[in-house]
Amino acid sequence: KVNGRRLWDSLMTMAKIGATAKGGVCRLALTDLDRQGRDVIVGWAKEAGCTVSVDQMGNVFMRRAGRHGEAAPVMTGSHADSQPTGGRFDGIYGVLGGLEVIRTLNDHRIETEHPVEAVIWTNEEGSRFAPAMVASGVFAGVFTLEYGLSRKDIEGKTIGEELQRIGYAGEIPCGGRPIHAAFELHIEQGPILEAERKTIGVVTDAQGQRWYEVVLTGQEAHAGPTPMPRRRDALLGAARVVDLVNRIGFAHAPLACATVGMMQVHPNSRNVIPGRVFFTVDFRHPDDAVLAQMDAELRQGVADIAGGIGLETALEQIFYYAPVAFDRACVESVRRATQRFGYSHRDMVSGAGHDACYLAQVAPTSMVFVPCVDGISHNEIEDATPEWIEAGANVLLHAMLERACE
Amino acid sequence: KVNGRRLWDSLMTMAKIGATAKGGVCRLALTDLDRQGRDVIVGWAKEAGCTVSVDQMGNVFMRRAGRHGEAAPVMTGSHADSQPTGGRFDGIYGVLGGLEVIRTLNDHRIETEHPVEAVIWTNEEGSRFAPAMVASGVFAGVFTLEYGLSRKDIEGKTIGEELQRIGYAGEIPCGGRPIHAAFELHIEQGPILEAERKTIGVVTDAQGQRWYEVVLTGQEAHAGPTPMPRRRDALLGAARVVDLVNRIGFAHAPLACATVGMMQVHPNSRNVIPGRVFFTVDFRHPDDAVLAQMDAELRQGVADIAGGIGLETALEQIFYYAPVAFDRACVESVRRATQRFGYSHRDMVSGAGHDACYLAQVAPTSMVFVPCVDGISHNEIEDATPEWIEAGANVLLHAMLERACE
Ligand SMILES: NC(=O)NCCC(=O)O
Numbered sequence A, B: 001k002v003n004g005r006r007l008w009d010s011l012m013t014m015a016k017i018g019a020t021a022k023g024g025v026c027r028l029a030l031t032d033l034d035r036q037g038r039d040v041i042v043g044w045a046k047e048a049g050c051t052v053s054v055d056q057m058g059n060v061f062m063r064r065a066g067r068h069g070e071a072a073p074v075m076t077g078s079h080a081d082s083q084p085t086g087g088r089f090d091g092i093y094g095v096l097g098g099l100e101v102i103r104t105l106n107d108h109r110i111e112t113e114h115p116v117e118a119v120i121w122t123n124e125e126g127s128r129f130a131p132a133m134v135a136s137g138v139f140a141g142v143f144t145l146e147y148g149l150s151r152k153d154i155e156g157k158t159i160g161e162e163l164q165r166i167g168y169a170g171e172i173p174c175g176g177r178p179i180h181a182a183f184e185l186h187i188e189q190g191p192i193l194e195a196e197r198k199t200i201g202v203v204t205d206a207q208g209q210r211w212y213e214v215v216l217t218g219q220e221a222h223a224g225p226t227p228m229p230r231r232r233d234a235l236l237g238a239a240r241v242v243d244l245v246n247r248i249g250f251a252h253a254p255l256a257c258a259t260v261g262m263m264q265v266h267p268n269s270r271n272v273i274p275g276r277v278f279f280t281v282d283f284r285h286p287d288d289a290v291l292a293q294m295d296a297e298l299r300q301g302v303a304d305i306a307g308g309i310g311l312e313t314a315l316e317q318i319f320y321y322a323p324v325a326f327d328r329a330c331v332e333s334v335r336r337a338t339q340r341f342g343y344s345h346r347d348m349v350s351g352a353g354h355d356a357c358y359l360a361q362v363a364p365t366s367m368v369f370v371p372c373v374d375g376i377s378h379n380e381i382e383d384a385t386p387e388w389i390e391a392g393a394n395v396l397l398h399a400m401l402e403r404a405c406e
């Protein structure tokens, strides 16, 4: 069993780095706060006897040696960055859960055949730099290193520059090495486990995602003397697309999700008809064919809406991954570990993307979920109980142990 | 006749202060660029022999003495601030048109009974600081001085602080003195004059306006694992209100205008369901009763939309003025001056708000419009021909002369 108290205390220590007034965390990727957080975790890993290395995407690997120096590691990890108004568990729970596994192995002086690695993946949230999971994506060979390093934030700063600035631009190549098995521990970020009073989610799949950037261009004009029929109002078009996106989500219920999360209006002045609007679309579905159908509906709908009011359209899909089926053997390891403790559980499909989704392309991988209060995540009020937190880490420990001792 | 070339050159000199890449101007109220612009104009006024004074709202009065030291002035003026992506004529044309009148009177050594004053009104656009025309509003006693000085920009800086910073916080009281007559020269900012090939608009009325600030609050949540029916998406609500505002505009066609110009989404992250959206609404109509009807439709519609998806609503009307009927005698002065030159013309209702709309509450006032290309304003491509610019200033000269020699 892990030391639940120690894990909780570590989580609460990390929650102070970027703490917000409403009890959440704002620790955007590659900011000074992200560096502070990384430094603390790396310090703990070294105290636990780990060898720490950083790759070219700034991913941090904290390794506990195995009996066979050459054997491929059993890996676990998640991210230490947060949303602008994020919670105290999203991501960081998976990183510190991995560290807790290592600390527990140390406590019990357990030797494993395979090395055990806990990882901090860079910029998982996709909030400061789009897309999400970009660094695990480079690790998995889905994106090139060049692509990863050149992603820009809203001010035009790149991941590469910001890694240099905070001192986490490592030298070792990103990816390209064998991994024996991988697991990621995470809060569910949705309402299902809590509603069904289950402690553990055995994650079998993750839904597919498509992210878009849309720019609608009309013509700026004066809000007063410009008659309604002469207007080419980019915000009117964007508003109709927001409603369309919502309708597409409901049309493919109950499994589809469809969201416009970000919008920038230009010139954003009260008495100017907006001439240009930028916004994003986020589509999700566990069935790739439905996702393709949603894509077609979006493209047709945007063209119709824009055409109807004289707007020009630029629509780009900037991020896509197909639904992921996690490795059957890894899923079974998680299930066995869960049953060992007698935790209530159910199989589930991840609604969020996770670094594990990319890792699954280059390693046998699966995930462990625990509930979060009211299913709320990406919100400062995100919460979880110490019991859930401990249970998830116990499952992670035993799933990893099983594979590390093969 | 005015010196059209000199007026054009002055306009082009001012257009360099805050010039944008697309040929427009960004000279937001009370920025360093606004100060630069004011300094240049004040310099020209002093060269033209004017006495310059600044009031507590930073309004600048450039006075050419009349024969009777005690007589109330004939006033003209407009604003020197611009929209973020504004044009080279909006506002500044009325200020420099007034200066050109003074220069022309000097050229011909014409003495007037009444003093003649050209005015720069502070923060007319309402873009950096809402509401629009706030300083002429204080001058007219519509707003208190305290209200005017405490208006804040998006960073929380007040008009009072910014006036101090740029050195235009004057000492003399704002308003409260007699004005014999007032005129404002402006581009139409709409398509009517150009479409009908008329050179001069004799402005008889201005439509009424209501401005609102709306905040819709839902709940931030993760765009991936949060099922559609559980969402309280503030941007979905805002989008539906944007469409509603447009429908209200069309429902009261052809005279109504209805615009959402500004929107801010929180937390504005691609994979977060927006928890809070702030936006503005701008309603206009020449009939106050219709404006009241539009107000009722907005309130009911916002309540229905928000209620339907579980959002909280805060809706505040932050700015209102009733339709303005300009002074009949001043309108006739403009008409006579127009006829004197044989310019094609028509009566019209101003679609935009102008400082003259507030001034009309404390002085006999009217306005002169000239066309602008394609009716486009509040846009960097805003344009006008030198012929129109000269014609408008000729009309202003003679309307003012008539009243200044009474
Ligand atoms: N787990 C998580 O919040 N990931 C961010 C990427 C996504 O939006 O799915």
Ligand SMILES: NC(=O)NCCC(=O)O
Binding pocket: A222, A223, A224, A271, B090, B124, B125, B126, B132, B133, B189, B351, B352, B353, B354
């Ligand atoms: N003339 C002008 O653009 N005024 C700004 C106030 C308004 O929106 O009517």
